Amino acid sequence: MRASQYFLPTLKEAPQEAQIISHQLMLRAGLVAQASAGIYSWLPLGNLVLNNIARIIREEQNRIGAHEVLLPTIQSADLWRESGRFDAYGAEMLRIKDRHDRDMLYTPTAEELMTDLARRFVRSYKELPQIWYQIQWKFRDEIRPRFGVMRGREFYMKDAYSFDLDEASARASYHKMMVAYLRTFARLGLTAVPVRADTGPIGGDLSHEFHIVAKTGESLLYYDKELDRLMQDPSTVDVERLMSLYAMEETMHDASNCPVQAENLNQARGIEVGHIFYFGTKYTEALGATIMDASGKSIHPHMGSYGIGVSRLVGAIIEASHDERGIIWPESVAPFKVALVNLKVGDVACDTMCADLYAQLEKTGVSVLLDDTTQSVGAKLATMDLIGLPWQVRVGPKGLAQGLLEVKNRRSGETQELSAEAVIQMLTERLGA
Ligand code: ATP
Numbered sequence: 001m002r003a004s005q006y007f008l009p010t011l012k013e014a015p016q017e018a019q020i021i022s023h024q025l026m027l028r029a030g031l032v033a034q035a036s037a038g039i040y041s042w043l044p045l046g047n048l049v050l051n052n053i054a055r056i057i058r059e060e061q062n063r064i065g066a067h068e069v070l071l072p073t074i075q076s077a078d079l080w081r082e083s084g085r086f087d088a089y090g091a092e093m094l095r096i097k098d099r100h101d102r103d104m105l106y107t108p109t110a111e112e113l114m115t116d117l118a119r120r121f122v123r124s125y126k127e128l129p130q131i132w133y134q135i136q137w138k139f140r141d142e143i144r145p146r147f148g149v150m151r152g153r154e155f156y157m158k159d160a161y162s163f164d165l166d167e168a169s170a171r172a173s174y175h176k177m178m179v180a181y182l183r184t185f186a187r188l189g190l191t192a193v194p195v196r197a198d199t200g201p202i203g204g205d206l207s208h209e210f211h212i213v214a215k216t217g218e219s220l221l222y223y224d225k226e227l228d229r230l231m232q233d234p235s236t237v238d239v240e241r242l243m244s245l246y247a248m249e250e251t252m253h254d255a256s257n258c259p260v261q262a263e264n265l266n267q268a269r270g271i272e273v274g275h276i277f278y279f280g281t282k283y284t285e286a287l288g289a290t291i292m293d294a295s296g297k298s299i300h301p302h303m304g305s306y307g308i309g310v311s312r313l314v315g316a317i318i319e320a321s322h323d324e325r326g327i328i329w330p331e332s333v334a335p336f337k338v339a340l341v342n343l344k345v346g347d348v349a350c351d352t353m354c355a356d357l358y359a360q361l362e363k364t365g366v367s368v369l370l371d372d373t374t375q376s377v378g379a380k381l382a383t384m385d386l387i388g389l390p391w392q393v394r395v396g397p398k399g400l401a402q403g404l405l406e407v408k409n410r411r412s413g414e415t416q417e418l419s420a421e422a423v424i425q426m427l428t429e430r431l432g433a
């Protein structure tokens with residue numbers, strides 16, 4: 001993409017209302033624009049990040065055999081009356097009347113509609129287990145929307161639902177999902193600590209929240225330091241071992257009865273980016289969803305539900321990965337992998353070199369934002385640091401005279417002078433498709 005033709009409305013100063021760094025940087029880097037309280041428009045750069053996160057989530061859900069569906073955002077109140085949640089959900093649910101005066105709602109979550117699909121289309125134990133997921137907008141009329149996309153009213157969520165014959169098999173699905181979450185967060189460049197959670201209004205008896213440790217987190221966590229060591233390589237984590245370690249939110253932590261010695265206990269603030277539940281037959285009973293078991297008996301399938309806050313993750317990644325100059329995207333979610341900065345637009349050698357590099361990198365699947373604007377060098381470099389692409393390649397007349405380009409790694413700040421061939425080789429090896 002050529003910056004001169006792109007839509008990248010960056011801001012010098014963060015608007016007053018943005019209190020935390022991720023909100024400030026998201027507005028300054030032109031990722032989102034507020035549409036109304038707790039509701040955001042996603043601009044091109046932000047939309048690319050959102051889609052990259054969704055793609056990684058999707059790959060890891062598919063890997064455990066979950067099937068992607070897409071359910072409506074506007075739902076009839078009828079099903080929610082069957083479960084009792086049309087009244088129980090409270091003011092967070094956005095209720096709507098259609099022209100026939102029928103009660104509708106904007107989905108805050110989708111247990112009812114998913115359970116209804118199982119009720120209508122799954123007949124036998126032979127069809128189980130099933131895990132269905134979607135990545136879809138949700139609406140919750142949060143009393144205090146704040147911190148930008150971190151606590152929005154409209155937000156993007158991955159929500160999955162598992163259906164199993166019995167508790168043992170449902171726990172196996174829960175397990176699989178936990179592994180998928182650990183892989184997902186690791187690929188997003190994050191360490192997400194699984195914390196034992198209160199099951200709240202969704203109910204049930206087994207639940208974990210996944211928290212990104214960050215100073216601005218809304219939750220206070222207490223957890224066994226062993227978790228930090230285990231999470232250094234989440235791909236090899238033994239889930240049983242992980243689940244056996246102490247990790248609680250403040251509301252569930254009791255210092256006087258804590259099984260972990262004070263010196264082995266970490267205290268940190270966390271941002272909740274995922275939440276998983278096993279809740280047995282709560283919804284299948286309420287909605288009368290039954291299947292035939294192996295002996296021909298009619299039973300209610302056991303369910304779990306599993307959320308990830310996709311739009312919240314954009315903010316959480318920035319909270320975990322930034323410096324005083326701006327965002328530092330992990331390569332896996334970066335909107336473009338490389339910022340190619342033409343330091344002297346109009347200089348034939350610079351223009352030709354940039355056009356060449358751009359074409360060669362794009363050809364090998366490395367996405368590039370070419371800064372071909374006529375801003376000052378200082379402004380260009382500040383913008384590129386702000387938007388946080390992992391690699392910067394700077395092309396200027398002085399270096400070119402010696403056949404050299406400057407390559408900077410945004411995270412380490414390290415710069416190298418390399419020939420064009422060496423730049424292409426290094427970047428395609430690291431980043432190419
Ligand atoms: P919270 O305690 O933060 O309100 P929750 O327990 O209500 O979260 P779930 O119903 O489990 O959240 O939703 C799944 C995920 O969706 C959460 O882990 C979080 O990452 C995300 N999420 C929930 N509410 C919001 C919101 N208002 N804005 C952005 N993301 C949200």
Ligand code: MG
Nearest residue numbers: 092140142151
């Ligand atoms: Mg909530």
